[in-house]
Amino acid sequence: xxxxxxxxxxxxxxxxxxxxxxxxxxxxxxxxxxxxxxxxxxxxxxxxxxxxxxxxxxxxxxxxxxxxxxxxxxxxxxxxxxxxxxxxxxxxxxxxxxxxxxxxxxxxxxxxxxxxxxxxxxxxxxxxxxxxxxxxxxxx
Numbered sequence: 786x787x788x789x790x791x792x793x794x795x796x797x798x799x800x801x802x803x804x805x806x807x808x809x810x811x812x813x814x815x816x817x818x819x820x821x822x823x824x825x826x827x828x829x830x831x832x833x834x835x836x837x838x839x840x841x842x843x844x845x846x847x848x849x850x851x852x853x854x855x856x857x858x859x860x861x862x863x864x865x866x867x868x869x870x871x872x873x874x875x876x877x878x879x880x881x882x883x884x885x886x887x888x889x890x891x892x893x894x895x896x897x898x899x900x901x902x903x904x905x906x907x908x909x910x911x912x913x914x915x916x917x918x919x920x921x922x923x924x925x
């Protein structure tokens with residue numbers, strides 16, 4: 786949380802994507818919208834998995850958990866998964882259809898915005914280079 790802009794930019798750079806599009810696409814995930822996103826993914830995932838969702842989620846680590854991480858990491862990770870899994874699995878399952886739906890909805894406006902941005906940038910660079918060539922002395 787909070788690193789989604791950076792992660793999107795790194796991913797865009799890695800695949801040769803557009804940084805502006807990655808920033809625009811991740812804009813909607815912010816601290817004000819995260820609770821709604823998390824709640825909707827959790828509830829949809831639980832519905833799709835046929836689970837009854839709890840209105841109260843208790844994610845507390847057992848006493849001595851961090852000591853066990855150092856002494857028995859396998860056991861500690863199993864305990865961690867037992868605690869986090871009932872929340873994480875429904876969120877992952879619910880996040881797939883929600884993410885795909887909103888990606889499809891956002892694709893066309895983002896593509897239009899990026900194309901407009903690129904066209905204006907191209908025009909600005911062309912006009913700048915055209916003006917520079919007119920200012921050059923003859924015979925240079």
